[in-house]
Amino acid sequence: MINRKTILVTGGAGFIGLNFIPYFLEKYPHYHVINFDKLTYAANMGELKRLKAYPNYQFIKGDINNRALLEELFSKHGISDVIHFAAESHVDRSIKAPDVFIQTNVHGTFTLLDIARHHWLDTENGRKCRFHHISTDEVYGSLGAKGYFSETTPYAPNSPYSASKAASDFLVRSYFHTYGLNTVTTNCSNNYGPKQHNEKLIPTIIRKAVNLERIPIYGDGKNIRDWLFVLDHCKGIDLAFHNGKSGETYNIGGKNEHTNIEIATILCGLLDELAPEYKEGTDFSSYQELISFVSDRPGHDRRYAIDASKIEDELGWKAEENFESGLRKTVEWYIHENQQSKPT
Numbered sequence: 001m002i003n004r005k006t007i008l009v010t011g012g013a014g015f016i017g018l019n020f021i022p023y024f025l026e027k028y029p030h031y032h033v034i035n036f037d038k039l040t041y042a043a044n045m046g047e048l049k050r051l052k053a054y055p056n057y058q059f060i061k062g063d064i065n066n067r068a069l070l071e072e073l074f075s076k077h078g079i080s081d082v083i084h085f086a087a088e089s090h091v092d093r094s095i096k097a098p099d100v101f102i103q104t105n106v107h108g109t110f111t112l113l114d115i116a117r118h119h120w121l122d123t124e125n126g127r128k129c130r131f132h133h134i135s136t137d138e139v140y141g142s143l144g145a146k147g148y149f150s151e152t153t154p155y156a157p158n159s160p161y162s163a164s165k166a167a168s169d170f171l172v173r174s175y176f177h178t179y180g181l182n183t184v185t186t187n188c189s190n191n192y193g194p195k196q197h198n199e200k201l202i203p204t205i206i207r208k209a210v211n212l213e214r215i216p217i218y219g220d221g222k223n224i225r226d227w228l229f230v231l232d233h234c235k236g237i238d239l240a241f242h243n244g245k246s247g248e249t250y251n252i253g254g255k256n257e258h259t260n261i262e263i264a265t266i267l268c269g270l271l272d273e274l275a276p277e278y279k280e281g282t283d284f285s286s287y288q289e290l291i292s293f294v295s296d297r298p299g300h301d302r303r304y305a306i307d308a309s310k311i312e313d314e315l316g317w318k319a320e321e322n323f324e325s326g327l328r329k330t331v332e333w334y335i336h337e338n339q340q341s342k343p344t
Contacts, residue, residue, distance in 0.1 A: 009035050010083070015044070140155060186244075187249060191233050202327075209268060216293075219295075219296030224303040253319075255319065269288070
């Protein structure tokens with residue numbers, strides 16, 4: 001009999017996974033969570049080591065394209081559910097090296113789905129096992145000045161990254177409709193918060209500011225994103241995983257639309273308040289003076305915004321963290337990490 005408490009979390013060494021796993025382990029101490037991650041440049045090794053303190057946690061290094069290893073893992077551990085974070089997710093990198101994104105996001109997702117199908121659907125109890133796929137609002141393309149992405153918005157990806165995620169979404173959909181695999185997909189807006197990789201927008205702004213380097217903002221800085229605090233996202237994943245209807249998609253958004261230049265300005269203001277020491281002895285009165293506009297990236301979508309009413313109405317989710325407090329917590333975390341990393 002399959003143990004419903006053995007959950008495979010892929011990509012758990014990345015930003016969202018490293019926030020989700022401790023939240024999940026603390027809320028469900030009777031679950032056994034196996035974190036399966038390739039440990040690429042995006043892995044946060046320091047935060048990963050802290051997970052060892054949980055008795056119901058196990059880490060296994062591996063690639064989701066390694067079918068033999070995954071087959072062994074499913075058989076040996078009786079994997080009963082998958083929460084699939086693993087993905088290449090940095091848009092700029094997808095422009096420079098799209099092949100890696102196709103291999104991981106498309107073929108890797110296919111490999112996981114196919115193994116789950118063979119291991120679960122041969123048994124009656126296995127049909128209850130859930131495959132939860134974590135995706136992005138970028139699959140929908142770019143919005144105009146008005147309107148919101150909903151679960152019925154047609155897909156129109158504009159970067160190799162978003163195209164690879166769109167393909168993986170369709171594969172998950174196909175395994176539900178063709179084979180009856182118990183799937184659910186969540187598409188989220190831009191996450192922010194502690195533990196995010198330093199190439200993303202908010203960590204980049206903070207890192208550049210405290211190092212007194214130019215803060216690069218693409219184009220005119222007026223590209224708009226809908227920002228979601230990472231722990232609010234984790235709670236939405238939890239609800240969709242446990243209570244979402246099989247075969248359904250749920251959009252998770254923070255209802256926090258801001259332009260990139262607004263984000264940079266707010267963060268610089270917080271840094272002026274919380275970390276003025278980094279600009280001592282300089283001519284800068286504010287970190288805002290470091291903001292610099294650079295050439296826009298190819299295929300840069302103008303606006304994203306999510307209508308999260310489906311998950312709110314059907315599953316009772318709502319964003320709890322307001323944007324001001326969420327950004328403050330984020331800046332405080334990065335300042336602390338920066339201080340901890342300094343040589344003594």
